[in-house]
Amino acid sequence: xxRDTQQRRALWSAIEGAGRPLAxxxxxxxxxxxxxxxxxxTVYRAxxxxxxxxxxxxxxxxxxxxxxxxxxxxHHHHFHCRACDRVxxxxxxxxxxxxxxxxxFSLESHEVVLYGRCSECAG
Amino acid sequence: xxRDTQQRRALWSAIEGAGRPLAxxxxxxxxxxxxxxxxxxTVYRAxxxxxxxxxxxxxxxxxxxxxxxxxxxxHHHHFHCRACDRVxxxxxxxxxxxxxxxxxFSLESHEVVLYGRCSECAG
DNA sequence: CTGATCCTGAGAATGCATTATCATCCTTGC
DNA sequence: GCAAGGATGATAATGCATTCTCAGGATCAG
Numbered sequence: 001x002x003r004d005t006q007q008r009r010a011l012w013s014a015i016e017g018a019g020r021p022l023a024x025x026x027x028x029x030x031x032x033x034x035x036x037x038x039x040x041x042t043v044y045r046a047x048x049x050x051x052x053x054x055x056x057x058x059x060x061x062x063x064x065x066x067x068x069x070x071x072x073x074x075h076h077h078h079f080h081c082r083a084c085d086r087v088x089x090x091x092x093x094x095x096x097x098x099x100x101x102x103x104x105f106s107l108e109s110h111e112v113v114l115y116g117r118c119s120e121c122a123g
Numbered sequence: 124x125x126r127d128t129q130q131r132r133a134l135w136s137a138i139e140g141a142g143r144p145l146a147x148x149x150x151x152x153x154x155x156x157x158x159x160x161x162x163x164x165t166v167y168r169a170x171x172x173x174x175x176x177x178x179x180x181x182x183x184x185x186x187x188x189x190x191x192x193x194x195x196x197x198h199h200h201h202f203h204c205r206a207c208d209r210v211x212x213x214x215x216x217x218x219x220x221x222x223x224x225x226x227x228f229s230l231e232s233h234e235v236v237l238y239g240r241c242s243e244c245a246g
Numbered sequence: 247c248t249g250a251t252c253c254t255g256a257g258a259a260t261g262c263a264t265t266a267t268c269a270t271c272c273t274t275g276c
Numbered sequence: 277g278c279a280a281g282g283a284t285g286a287t288a289a290t291g292c293a294t295t296c297t298c299a300g301g302a303t304c305a306g
Contacts (some may be wrong), residue, residue: 003252003303024293039255044294060186065293079228088225094217097237102211104242105202107235111185111236114220119227125283126273147263162285167264188263 002049010035011046021059021078021087022065061087061113077112083121089113125172133158134169144182144190144201144210184210184236200235206244212235 002008013026014030015022027042047068048054059067061080067087077089092113101107116122125131137144137153145153151166170191173179182190184203189246190210202211217235224230 001304002160002251005253005302007254022217036199039254041256041295042254045253048295062185062236063183063189066186077223079209079224081228082231088228090223090225093217094219094223094224094235096215096217100200100213100215100217100235101202101239102213102242105204105211106240106245107237108239110238111225111234112217112220113185113234114224114230115233116231118226119225120202122227122229123216124274124282128272128283130284160285164265164286166285168283171265 006035007038007042021069023067079114081118081121082115083117129163130158130161144192145188202237204241204244205238206240
């Protein structure tokens with residue numbers, strides 16, 4: 001069974017509390033605040049295990065290495081800040097996707113990514 | 124100046140005629156039909172040069188290595204076929220993106236990717 | 247408390263896409 | 277034609293994210 005270690009507690013609370021998808025490095029740095037010495041290998045091990053058991057979902061954005069976020073948030077999209085490179089969760093979904101689909105194609109899912117400045121960087 | 128070689132003619136006509144963004148390997152294989160022996164290094168050299176001089180645009184899709192397409196097509200999005208892995212161009216643009224943007228965030232651009240089966244694979 | 251076993255950190259190793267190297271070849275201006 | 281220099285192909289090298297290795301630590305059932 002999976003053991004309850006200081007490292008995993010730090011990692012989980014970091015990714016839980018972030019409220020936005022985190023890249024491995026971001027997660028490492030956040031978790032190191034409460035667990036100094038934490039190594040990147042442990043981050044990857046936790047991300048892999050938690051993704052496999054369904055607690056985390058991998059978030060792929062165009063031209064970016066993957067980030068991870070807790071599952072169970074329902075359908076949503078993301079906003080990528082060009083200034084600080086952070087990714088935020090968005091609510092809502094655009095209309096008219098079905099009408100963009102060519103004749104004969106079957107639409108199964110979609111991704112939407114907005115780009116710009118987050119409130120911290122827009123000021 | 125840039126020389127007119129058999130390799131570049133084959134590469135350009137392949138990417139021009141494809142009508143969809145091509146990955147380096149795809150482009151290599153298409154161009155090899157009219158230019159046997161063509162090497163992958165030449166493909167990358169052409170992609171880099173043509174992207175720098177504005178003739179090609181790099182297309183990034185989530186979790187995918189980049190593809191390239193000729194510029195000058197105006198704003199559009201893409202459809203990624205889950206079966207054959209090919210990417211198609213789409214016309215049109217969804218509504219309601221502005222209303223998804225959180226307070227204080229500035230929206231500069233967006234990407235939309237549709238997933239499913241292309242007409243060839245849906246049959 | 248104690249052992250069995252899982253976990254961890256550091257660094258080596260891997261996988262992959264992309265780029266550099268270099269001897270040779272091909273284009274182009276003359 | 278011909279020489280000068282860009283272009284090419286094969287392969288080595290790079291960059292990067294991710295995974296593996298292994299010796300030492302930590303956890304937990306009993």
